[in-house]
Amino acid sequence: MQRTQHLTGRRSRGPGRLLGLLLALVTMIGVTSTAALAAPAHKGSLPTRITPLAASPADTVAAMQPSWNLGNTFDAFPDVTSWGNSVPTKALFDAIRAQGYRSVRIPVTWTDHQSTTAPYTIDAEWMASVKNAVNLALADGLYVVINVHHDSWQWIADMPTNHDGVLTRFKATWTQIAATFRNSPQTLLFEGNNEPQFNNTTEAQGIQYNAELNSAFRTVVRQSGGNNATRLLFLPTLGCTPSQARMDPLAGQIKSMNDPNLAATVHYYGYFPFSVNVAGGTRYDATSQQDMTDTFTRIRTIFVSQGIPTYLGEYGLLGYPDNNHPSRIERGEVLKYYEELGYYARTAGATTALWDGGSWNYFNRTTLKWSDPALFAAIKSSWTTRSGTASSDQIFLAKSSAITAKTLTLNPNGTTFRGLWQGNTRLVQGRDYTVSGNQLTLTASALTRLAGNRAYGTNATIQARFSAGVPWNLYVITYDRPVLSGASGDTSGGLSIPTQFRGDQLATMESKYADGSVAGNTAWTPYQAFNDAFSPDYSGNALTLTPTYLNALKDGAQATLTFHFWSGATVTYRVTKNGDSVTGTVA
Secondary structure, eight states: OOOOSSOOSOOOOOOOSTTHHHHHHHHHTOOOOTTTTOOOSSTTOOOSSOOOOOSSHHHHHHHTOSEEEOTTTTTSSSSTTTTSOOOOOHHHHHHHHHTTOOEEEEOOOOGGGBOSSTTOOBOHHHHHHHHHHHHHHHHTTOEEEEEOOTHHHHTGGGTTTSHHHHHHHHHHHHHHHHHHTTTSOTTEEEEOOSSOOOTTOOHHHHHHHHHHHHHHHHHHHHHTOGGGGTOOEEEEOGGGOOOHHHHHHHHHHHHHHTOSSEEEEEEEOOOHHHHHTOTTOOSOOHHHHHHHHHHHHHIIIIIGGGTOOEEEEEESBTTBOOTTSOOSSOHHHHHHHHHHHHHHHHHHTOEEEEOOOSTTSSEETTTTEESSHHHHHHHHHHTTOOOOEESOSEEEEETTSOOOOEEEEEEOTTSOEEEEEETTEEOOBTTTEEEETTEEEEOHHHHHHHHTTOOSEEEEEEEEEESSSOOEEEEEEEEOOOEEOOEEEETTTBEEEEEEOTTOOEEEEEEEETTSOBOSSOTTOSBOOBTTTEEEETTTTEEEEOHHHHHTSOBTOOEEEEEEETTSOEEEEEEEEETTEEEEEEO
16 A cells, blocks of 8 residues: 555455355365475474465465455565554464454565665565564464565656666566565465556556566566465556456456466555545445445456456555544444445455554554454454444434434344344333334433433443344434634644534535635545544644645635534634635634
8 A cells, every 4th residue: 555644645445255165164174285384484483373275276365364464564664663663573463363364465665675776686684574574474374465565656657767677676576585485385475566556657558567567577486486386476457456447457467377376456445535534425325335336346257256366455444543633434434334345345255455554553563452442343243244234323412402313224234133232231122212124213212311411422322233243333422513713823833723512523624715616725626635624623622724725725715614513513614814824713
């Protein structure tokens, strides 16, 4: 992935197939070989666990499910710890294995550890550190994937203007990697190039350059001999994008190579507006759902059903989770996204690798615990079964109004609704709630009891439980329409707007000039990007307009902002920039 924990504005993406039935069998008994028993060439150590080899490339990819990315580590530059993560340890891989993962992708950026002129020698110490991490993971019985990562845009992207030089360096890079891992067990897999991209090219030219690199990668590895002669190799689409225009050429290339030990790799980060919360993409709605179903239908149709195993080498959301900033995406919408992604990946027959950038993201590598255990529980459940959800996980009760009954739509997803619980207490159907089809209605009397003293914020949490999967939490929230106050600031420090949130939370911000045109740094939509243009500070009782947003405003032209909150409330605010000064007033 081309990012650190600071997001750039870009997109990107086990097995419930028939082979899924073989997964447990493959894992338990497998088909071992001398390659599987080979000792990693590191300090003479033998694996503490032997991973049985699957019977075919398709079975191997299936046995890798689920997979996890050691992100922002060996792909960081200039060094492993540069982006806030520590050198991986045995304890880390032990913990990942214990969480149920069967494979680890270790992205590697070689640029800063390689000479820039022929023969493009890779630093021996860097190679040894990569090999140490690989061997630690292999020793834990994990399948391991290594690649050429940010090199893809650092120098490989120059191929259109430096074709021979880039091709020579690419071959030299893989020649050295292949030689180092020539005798590693077949549970080590190679991925040629992460998210291939090329500067100043047409789509057709980019596809051709990518095909040329795929071919060179395969040739170099196969000619290196040893276990590389039959090692499973992952070939990417252009950009690792799962579009038909980019998948069709790769499918054709893989078939033409007549090499049974090849597989395809693509990425998926969801429908872009939802993935980063821009352009009003606050919900996992019908548009986001269609984007997902279309993507996995293509994966199944173009790759898997044609006998091409497929590795979803990265998946997640571009804007969530980020423990260093306010959440861009509402948590219930996130849970619905991951529930469906697990299901559609299984039905498509793709193995999925969660992109995890480090302790700010999913798995805390210091405590060896998940930053959000309930989120991981939902992701883990999606590997094997479906979970019920609902149209929302929030029930808002206006403090200024009498409490009335509230209705939500249940999404059983093939399960059966079992009832509502508050802790260990089961709510009474008929008295506390009613169900009509998939419409769940909580009665006014139940909500009054749950709201208690009606303090602003979450008053109670109840669970909708289903016949399978994880429960769906429902948060009973007391709120009133937020109150904003006037403010002044400057374009360098931003504008901090005093805000009484009064139990509500911000969903998005709409920004327009008087003539209806867009005001702000995201010029293609009035709904600006969460945390890029604006950001809530709930503990500090403020809404911040960022310097990036303010500097994009027209001088002297008043912008009208509409803040949309999750309760459905909206608040209008005016902002005017004059030179470096900015003033904000309540509409």
